[in-house]
Amino acid sequence: MELTTGSLLRRITETDLSVSAHKLATIILDGIAWKDGYNGLPRGAAAFTLAALAERMGISRQYLSNLLGELAVSGLRLERRKPHGKYAPWLFRFGERIRENSKHGMSSGDDTSLFREESHKTIFSGKIKIGETGNVFQTRWAQLIKAVKTALPCWNVDTQVIWERFIAFNRQRGNVSVPAGYLLGFMRRWRNAPKTRQEETLAPETTVTVDPVQDELAALISAAPVRNRQFHEADLRRAIGQEGYDTRICEVVKRLGCPRFTATLAVHGRAVMVGEISR
Structure with a gap:
């Protein structure tokens, strides 16, 4: 019989851990995918950045590392890896020892957890x-x-x-x-x-007609900061005010005939070009 969130949570509470490590294990448990492909994750894994975990715990990154080490050497055997590059989130997984040693943690047929394998469907349907x-x-x-x-x-x-x-x-x-x-x-x-x-x-010798409006729009968007876009947006709002920010977006929508989101990127790109915000 497969483990569920309820049975794994009972296993966490049975393990000798500090209060903070118990809380961290519960947060990681909350993000676990119990069916392969759910939320884009492998079965039994959860994805977090260390910054996100530290923020949710309300602790420093150094203390978070200590807690992760505590979970790694405990009976939970927390494992983590980063398969998608340096800046991608970490994938966390509780070790196999839980499944091997946990007898009291196994779910009975009365367990109505929403995360049982048979009731957990891939979310991308239709x-x-x-x-x-x-x-x-x-x-x-x-x-x-x-x-x-x-x-x-x-x-x-x-x-x-x-x-x-x-x-x-x-x-x-x-x-x-x-x-x-x-x-x-x-x-x-x-x-x-x-x-x-x-x-x-497209052949190399083919002549492509460039639309000046689309060319301008592409140039502005290419200058816009994509990573941490919300922070750059907040900086620009503080610099020119909420009314000025909204006015600029409306002007771009009318002048270039693009959707509001595209106009937002164009406004951010223009602000980078004139030095109002940094990239």
């Missing part, structure tokens, strides 16, 4: 209609992308950017509707995304 909307936050997929990308190669890419790339990828292939699982697969292969059809067929 169909995605390509081109239904360009704004991911007007769909039900925004929160799913946010939750899943934390453990994937695109963990530091803006949710809207992921959505736009996914829509463009399928439009170029003439897809009108695709299974929702395609979105998860697209995010998993982010760094190895294939060339677009236009890139494959």
